[in-house]
Amino acid sequence: MLKETIARLPLFLTQYKEAPIFLDYIKENTKAVLPIVFLVFILNFFVGLASDLLIKFVLGAFGVIVGLSVFLSGIDLSISKIGSMMGDFLGRFDKIIKVILFGIFIGFVISMAEPDLLILANQITHAIGLSPWLIVAVISLGVGLMIAMGLFRIFNEIFISKLMWILYIIIFALMFISNDTGHAIAFDASGATTGAMTTPFIIALGLGVANLKGDYSEDNSFGLVGIASAGPIIAGLLMSLSVGENTFEIESAAHTSAILSGIKNASFAIIPIALVFLLMNTKYFKTPKDELTEILLGLLYTYLGLIIFLSSVEAGFMELARVLGEGLRESKLLPLIGFVMGLLVVLAEPAVAVLAEQVEDVTGGSIKRKSILRALSIGVASAVMLAIIRINSENFALWMVIVPGFLLSLLLSLKIPQIFVGIAFDSGGVASGPMTATFILAFCQGVAGNVADGFGVISFVAMMPVLTIMILGYLYKKGSR
Numbered sequence: 001m002l003k004e005t006i007a008r009l010p011l012f013l014t015q016y017k018e019a020p021i022f023l024d025y026i027k028e029n030t031k032a033v034l035p036i037v038f039l040v041f042i043l044n045f046f047v048g049l050a051s052d053l054l055i056k057f058v059l060g061a062f063g064v065i066v067g068l069s070v071f072l073s074g075i076d077l078s079i080s081k082i083g084s085m086m087g088d089f090l091g092r093f094d095k096i097i098k099v100i101l102f103g104i105f106i107g108f109v110i111s112m113a114e115p116d117l118l119i120l121a122n123q124i125t126h127a128i129g130l131s132p133w134l135i136v137a138v139i140s141l142g143v144g145l146m147i148a149m150g151l152f153r154i155f156n157e158i159f160i161s162k163l164m165w166i167l168y169i170i171i172f173a174l175m176f177i178s179n180d181t182g183h184a185i186a187f188d189a190s191g192a193t194t195g196a197m198t199t200p201f202i203i204a205l206g207l208g209v210a211n212l213k214g215d216y217s218e219d220n221s222f223g224l225v226g227i228a229s230a231g232p233i234i235a236g237l238l239m240s241l242s243v244g245e246n247t248f249e250i251e252s253a254a255h256t257s258a259i260l261s262g263i264k265n266a267s268f269a270i271i272p273i274a275l276v277f278l279l280m281n282t283k284y285f286k287t288p289k290d291e292l293t294e295i296l297l298g299l300l301y302t303y304l305g306l307i308i309f310l311s312s313v314e315a316g317f318m319e320l321a322r323v324l325g326e327g328l329r330e331s332k333l334l335p336l337i338g339f340v341m342g343l344l345v346v347l348a349e350p351a352v353a354v355l356a357e358q359v360e361d362v363t364g365g366s367i368k369r370k371s372i373l374r375a376l377s378i379g380v381a382s383a384v385m386l387a388i389i390r391i392n393s394e395n396f397a398l399w400m401v402i403v404p405g406f407l408l409s410l411l412l413s414l415k416i417p418q419i420f421v422g423i424a425f426d427s428g429g430v431a432s433g434p435m436t437a438t439f440i441l442a443f444c445q446g447v448a449g450n451v452a453d454g455f456g457v458i459s460f461v462a463m464m465p466v467l468t469i470m471i472l473g474y475l476y477k478k479g480s481r
Helices: 002-015 018-045 051-091 096-112 115-128 130-157 160-177 181-190 198-220 224-240 257-284 289-315 319-326 332-350 350-362 369-391 399-413 418-429 434-448 456-479
Strands: none
Touching: 002 160, 002 456, 018 051, 018 332, 051 096, 051 198, 051 257, 051 289, 051 319, 051 350, 096 130, 096 198, 096 257, 096 319, 115 130, 130 160, 130 198, 130 224, 130 289, 160 224, 160 399, 160 418, 181 198, 181 224, 181 456, 198 224, 198 350, 198 418, 224 418, 257 289, 257 350, 257 399, 289 319, 289 434, 319 434, 332 369, 350 369, 350 418, 369 418, 369 434, 399 418, 399 456, 418 456
């Protein structure tokens, strides 16, 4: 059946009309990326960027728009459907242990394939004395265990606020007995595991399972990404306890071709999910030929879009962002510039668009897509500003912001609708995607003057959107009275 479907794919490619949705994404992504372009050209008047950097940046911006539009069209056709199918499949299990084992398996597989995680493992291996693949395995196991816990929560209708309190009490306790090195490893690992591909899949999986829960499904629909993100933090902190007071430095990755890097990263991201789906479809799903052809087409769109997006970001954004950071290092307006940059860049994150659309769909429009995007923008903007202030300040440890921020978020989680709690913790994962890990991180590293001191931005980006969505939920509840 699979061979017949693949043989029919070229004909389906010529007949299938996805143009209206694709054009809608082109319009939305153009609106998201153009402000970044305008900001860069304004800052260019003060920095004087080289013309070749600006040309690569403009071409990269065009590639981001096209790649992101193709990627999101593919997500609609494939990943969302695959996640729903797997969620429905899980709902048929007669024993919760089967759900837990499947959650561990799928979380472990998709995390092991995350290229950013392997890069991070190679960077920190000298600090903790473990091999990169062992680090990747431990972090991936943390993700798998947390996805299993998140699925267990949905099946047993446990309030997500209660579960997150338990998880973050454990995290705070581990932070208390670990050092800044451990904090850096843990929160960077959390950001590295929530990639452009894995995050939409986890969101779709959570929605697929939640749809089986009837009236309670809306509260259950979100939060799986946030729970999964806690796994690498706990795993990273536990690993760091074996570290002494070694000097920790994040090394810069070796330069490779942006296109080759994009192909490699996209392949690592999509192949495991595609293989798991094809194997499960052969044995369990038995998807009709036309629907299977559409899903395969969607996977192809997703793959090509991700290649274009990742290649464009790496080739056009990273070096320019670093040079911008170096040129603006002495500016008194630097925190404000960082705020504006964070405000704009998050809107071009692939998983942010997916989350915002899913929220509006699941809630029937009662929680607007624009409201989520605005809250996320403010959260990431505040995170970048805090990261820059931290770079320019002495004795400013990560925990001084991370612990109070998450503690306040947890307190708010007891006062707001549970759906906002799930959205909030998911938002920390979706916001720390490839745009943040390239453009924003490179800018902060340019400001810092070295690679190591720029890492704090990922930690802040993982925390601040959680807080701003919680505040949005509090305002929403207050306004609905």
